[in-house]
Amino acid sequence: MKLIFHKYQGTGNDFVILDNRDERYNDLNTEQIRFLCDRRFGIGADGLMLLNTKPGYDFEMKYYNADGRESTMCGNGGRCLVKFAYHQGIRKNMYHFMAVDGAHEAEIDDDGTVSLKMKDVNGIRESHGDFILDTGSPHYVKLVTDVMAFDVYKKGMDIRYNNTYAKEGINVNFVEQKREDEIIVRTYERGVEDETLSCGTGVTASALVCYHNERGFNDVTVLTRGGKLSVEYDRVDEDTFHNVWLCGPAEKVYEGGIELK
Numbered sequence: 001m002k003l004i005f006h007k008y009q010g011t012g013n014d015f016v017i018l019d020n021r022d023e024r025y026n027d028l029n030t031e032q033i034r035f036l037c038d039r040r041f042g043i044g045a046d047g048l049m050l051l052n053t054k055p056g057y058d059f060e061m062k063y064y065n066a067d068g069r070e071s072t073m074c075g076n077g078g079r080c081l082v083k084f085a086y087h088q089g090i091r092k093n094m095y096h097f098m099a100v101d102g103a104h105e106a107e108i109d110d111d112g113t114v115s116l117k118m119k120d121v122n123g124i125r126e127s128h129g130d131f132i133l134d135t136g137s138p139h140y141v142k143l144v145t146d147v148m149a150f151d152v153y154k155k156g157m158d159i160r161y162n163n164t165y166a167k168e169g170i171n172v173n174f175v176e177q178k179r180e181d182e183i184i185v186r187t188y189e190r191g192v193e194d195e196t197l198s199c200g201t202g203v204t205a206s207a208l209v210c211y212h213n214e215r216g217f218n219d220v221t222v223l224t225r226g227g228k229l230s231v232e233y234d235r236v237d238e239d240t241f242h243n244v245w246l247c248g249p250a251e252k253v254y255e256g257g258i259e260l261k
């Protein structure tokens with residue numbers, strides 16, 4: 001079978017996207033998705049998404065990690081899928097789409113920036129001075145100094161595979177506070193089982209942990225190895241966050257065809 005794919009990236013978090021509105025890719029299996037995401041034998045990507053139809057919404061997002069398994073929400077993926085929908089002719093002032101963690105809104109600015117409304121967050125758990133929260137995907141956040149010199153792969157893997165998280169997995173973020181409203185984040189991603197250049201739900205989790213206004217509106221600039229994002233939100237109380245928006249670039253890289261066995 002010849003498969004037509006589209007490659008997108010959001011701050012270096014890269015994705016294979018398939019237009020599945022006619023359901024032609026419904027039967028893709030784990031092995032095939034893993035092959036498509038393989039950087040040596042396939043196209044290469046951190047994850048794969050299907051653009052599906054969904055009654056009552058502009059579209060549905062289905063997300064798979066590079067290991068071929070369907071996973072939880074992907075923030076950068078969601079932003080890339082909105083840009084893809086726009087390029088496929090789905091033109092809206094405000095997009096409404098369904099994902100695994102519920103309904104999302106998104107908009108595209110004149111400069112191409114894609115802003116995605118994330119789910120409300122209710123609850124941050126503290127453990128040994130680190131933080132655990134769910135921003136659509138599960139995240140572990142650890143504050144460190146000199147994050148660019150940090151061994152993200154080794155330390156991330158140690159946490160992701162410890163007894164507590166080994167079975168379900170968790171994404172692990174290492175965060176350096178640069179200024180009151182600016183942080184640097186590096187993430188070890190579950191399902192990729194490596195550091196990625198950026199992780200949207202991880203950036204969001206890190207920004208919620210690093211609030212600067214005790215209550216009300218916060219706007220945090222987040223630097224990743226793949227570029228700059230911003231996270232805006234209202235801090236309702238200690239661990240309740242509403243109106244959480246993840247904003248940044250999402251670009252088409254190329255499109256092509258590949259033979260599937």
Ligand SMILES: N[C@@H](CCC[C@H](N)C(=O)O)C(=O)O
Binds near residue numbers: 065171192198199201
């Ligand atoms: N890169 C994503 C997160 C994708 C899901 C994650 N790997 C998981 O399995 O939890 C993002 O931008 O949020």
